[in-house]
Amino acid sequence: xxxxxxxxxxxxxxxxxxxxxxxxxxxxxxxxxxxxxxxxxxxxxxxxxxxxxxxxxxxxxxxxxxxxxxxxxxxxxxxxxxxxxxxxxxxxxxxxxxxxxxxxxxxxxxxxxxxxxxxxxxxxxxxxxxxxxxxxxxxxxxxxxxxxxxxxxxxxxxxxxxxxxxxxxxxxxxxxxxxxxxxxxxxxxxxxxxxxxxxxxxxxxxxxxxxxxxxxxxxxxxxxxxxxxxxxxxxxxxxxxxxxxxxxxxxxxxxxxxxxxxxxxxxxxxxxxxxxxxxxxxxxxxx
Amino acid sequence: xxxxxxxxxxxxxxxxxxxxxxxxxxxxxxxxxxxxxxxxxxxxxxxxxxxxxxxxxxxxxxxxxxxxxxxxxxxxxxxxxxxxxxxxxxxxxxxxxxxxxxxxxxxxxxxxxxxxxxxxxxxxxxxxxxxxxxxxxxxxxxxxxxxxxxxxxxxxxxxxxxxxxxxxxxxxxxxxxxxxxxxxxxxxxxxxxxxxxxxxxxxxxxxxxxxxxxxxxxxxxxxxxxxxxxxxxxxxxxxxxxxxxxxxxxxxxxxxxxxxxxxxxxxxxxxxxxxxxxxxxxxxxxxxxxxxxxxxxxxxxxxxxxxxxxxxxxxxxxxxxxxxxxxxxxxxxxxxxxxxxxxxxxxxxxx
Numbered sequence: 001x002x003x004x005x006x007x008x009x010x011x012x013x014x015x016x017x018x019x020x021x022x023x024x025x026x027x028x029x030x031x032x033x034x035x036x037x038x039x040x041x042x043x044x045x046x047x048x049x050x051x052x053x054x055x056x057x058x059x060x061x062x063x064x065x066x067x068x069x070x071x072x073x074x075x076x077x078x079x080x081x082x083x084x085x086x087x088x089x090x091x092x093x094x095x096x097x098x099x100x101x102x103x104x105x106x107x108x109x110x111x112x113x114x115x116x117x118x119x120x121x122x123x124x125x126x127x128x129x130x131x132x133x134x135x136x137x138x139x140x141x142x143x144x145x146x147x148x149x150x151x152x153x154x155x156x157x158x159x160x161x162x163x164x165x166x167x168x169x170x171x172x173x174x175x176x177x178x179x180x181x182x183x184x185x186x187x188x189x190x191x192x193x194x195x196x197x198x199x200x201x202x203x204x205x206x207x208x209x210x211x212x213x214x215x216x217x218x219x220x221x222x223x224x225x226x227x228x229x230x231x232x233x234x235x236x237x238x239x240x241x242x243x244x245x246x247x248x249x250x251x252x253x254x255x256x257x258x259x260x261x262x263x264x265x266x267x268x269x270x271x272x273x274x275x276x277x278x279x280x281x282x283x284x285x286x287x
Numbered sequence: 288x289x290x291x292x293x294x295x296x297x298x299x300x301x302x303x304x305x306x307x308x309x310x311x312x313x314x315x316x317x318x319x320x321x322x323x324x325x326x327x328x329x330x331x332x333x334x335x336x337x338x339x340x341x342x343x344x345x346x347x348x349x350x351x352x353x354x355x356x357x358x359x360x361x362x363x364x365x366x367x368x369x370x371x372x373x374x375x376x377x378x379x380x381x382x383x384x385x386x387x388x389x390x391x392x393x394x395x396x397x398x399x400x401x402x403x404x405x406x407x408x409x410x411x412x413x414x415x416x417x418x419x420x421x422x423x424x425x426x427x428x429x430x431x432x433x434x435x436x437x438x439x440x441x442x443x444x445x446x447x448x449x450x451x452x453x454x455x456x457x458x459x460x461x462x463x464x465x466x467x468x469x470x471x472x473x474x475x476x477x478x479x480x481x482x483x484x485x486x487x488x489x490x491x492x493x494x495x496x497x498x499x500x501x502x503x504x505x506x507x508x509x510x511x512x513x514x515x516x517x518x519x520x521x522x523x524x525x526x527x528x529x530x531x532x533x534x535x536x537x538x539x540x541x542x543x544x545x546x547x548x549x550x551x552x553x554x555x556x557x558x559x560x561x562x563x564x565x566x567x568x569x570x571x572x573x574x575x576x577x578x579x580x581x582x583x584x585x586x587x588x589x590x591x592x593x594x595x596x597x598x599x600x601x602x603x604x605x606x607x608x609x610x611x612x613x614x615x616x617x618x619x620x621x622x623x624x625x626x627x628x629x630x631x632x633x634x635x636x637x638x
Contacts, residue, residue: 093335094337103339103340103344105313105337105339105344107351107356108306108311108335109305109306109358110305111305116335118337155350159350159351160351161351161352161355242594242595245587246595249588249590249593250542252542287606287609
């Protein structure tokens with residue numbers, strides 16, 4: 001599943017329309033739009049640190065997130081003193097929480113179509129800050145009010161390579177003329193490149209997800225049966241499951257070996273002592 | 288068959304998805320101006336440089352996937368602090384040297400061996416290079432004031448694999464040449480003929496080549512040199528009079544292990560006079576149970592990792608019969624060519 005976290009509705013509107021997302025009231029009090037078929041869920045987090053962290057954590061806690069099969073993408077607008085032009089779109093490789101000075105680094109494993117920049121998450125609007133370039137750097141430094149907190153909440157659910165932060169530069173601190181329509185138009189301008197990026201993430205998820213659940217189920221079924229019929233202790237069970245896993249990987253015909261043992265009336269066993277003996281025989285027939 | 292397909296599917300995730308090798312280089316601010324940092328950064332003009340306070344801020348993040356990171360490794364340039372030289376670990380072969388140490392001027396390896404303990408030991412698959420090598424030299428020098436030192440310099444990495452980028456093996460060789468009480472071992476699975484051609488023989492520098500059958504190399508030792516390349520390097524090293532060791536360690540089990548290890552051995556003895564080697568070590572795969580726990584989670588489809596090892600006092604190894612058969616067989620092969628005192632067998636603890 002792709003989980004998008006965006007601060008305000010006017011930022012999210014082009015994505016809600018593109019992916020035909022419908023409001024899902026089951027996440028109340030958080031505002032969520034979703035399209036189950038497309039496996040996309042969009043959280044409108046609200047602006048600021050607390051809103052970003054609590055809504056991402058609150059929604060993710062309700063989702064049944066399977067490891068390695070999800071991405072969290074924070075998309076939004078930002079400000080900068082050093083960026084030469086507004087309307088540029090960036091992906092953030094370094095995120096600093098200005099209040100705690102803690103810095104976070106998303107894993108830049110996958111290719112993306114964006115320029116890279118670092119971002120500082122502040123508790124106040126960039127336009128209201130006294131020092132607008134505290135690092136005195138010529139590099140592009142972006143400012144927003146959510147990214148570091150989306151990261152910190154997301155880190156309970158996602159690995160560093162499963163979170164990304166895409167920001168569109170809206171202003172240099174002068175907020176005059178920054179209207180909801182202007183923000184929507186900014187995101188709209190980049191909807192194709194954002195869509196391309198989301199499609200890429202979905203392709204990656206599709207590839208990862210191909211690792212067969214069906215085969216894993218067969219492996220588990222055999223393990224459960226043998227654990228029962230060998231009267232396994234906890235230690236034996238752990239060892240048996242490892243043997244089964246290895247046989248499945250190496251295409252060793254464990255089913256054939258087990259069938260033969262049933263035919264020879266070696267299983268099911270009556271007690272743990274017999275089970276232990278039969279397990280030793282099974283191991284020696286497998287390796 | 289499906290498992291193999293799954294594994295291939297995972298391995299074949301379109302290469303397109305991934306950033307290139309060292310696409311991102313993280314640099315500790317404190318070493319940003321050091322000559323080695325500048326020299327290395329100049330080799331990667333296309334890379335994104337990200338300045339950081341401490342390497343652990345990146346290297347030690349929780350929930351990293353070292354397997355994924357190995358597909359597109361990034362580099363972290365840092366300063367090594369505190370422990371610069373370590374006493375040799377009990378599972379490591381000391382080759383009879385009393386004062387056995389190892390050092391890690393680089394953490395992680397650009398090779399991608401599925402069974403490598405580094406995948407279980409480190410929280411990240413990214414490479415860390417410590418550019419304060421002189422501090423490590425100072426620490427070794429202090430030890431040398433007390434006693435001779437046997438030092439493995441390429442243990443938690445493969446320095447020769449990245450010699451063309453970092454040039455650290457040459458620095459160690461130069462340092463060892465100035466300190467006769469220091470004996471260094473440089474272990475590799477790389478093809479390093481160019482480097483070997485440029486090195487003069489020295490009594491206290493040992494080149495150690497880990498040898499595996501081609502079947503094991505192609506299945507588990509991704510990106511490493513082929514058996515033929517490794518044999519060519521050994522031939523060259525011996526011709527030049529370089530002290531050379533080979534390690535049949537770790538031996539990795541497969542159903543037809545006897546035939547693949549026999550074929551490998553025949554290939555080696557067909558081109559190399561084993562008596563010219565300094566020594567030969569033999570040992571089957573063994574690993575700390577703690578590391579293996581991490582690796583099993585990360586590599587669910589690796590036969591080398593998912594083998595049902597036996598756990599003895601916190602160390603996993605092959606079941607006694609397999610371990611004994613494999614090691615005894617290899618020792619018997621080697622014994623046909625060299626005296627027993629040149630064969631170092633991993634001290635196994637059978638139960």
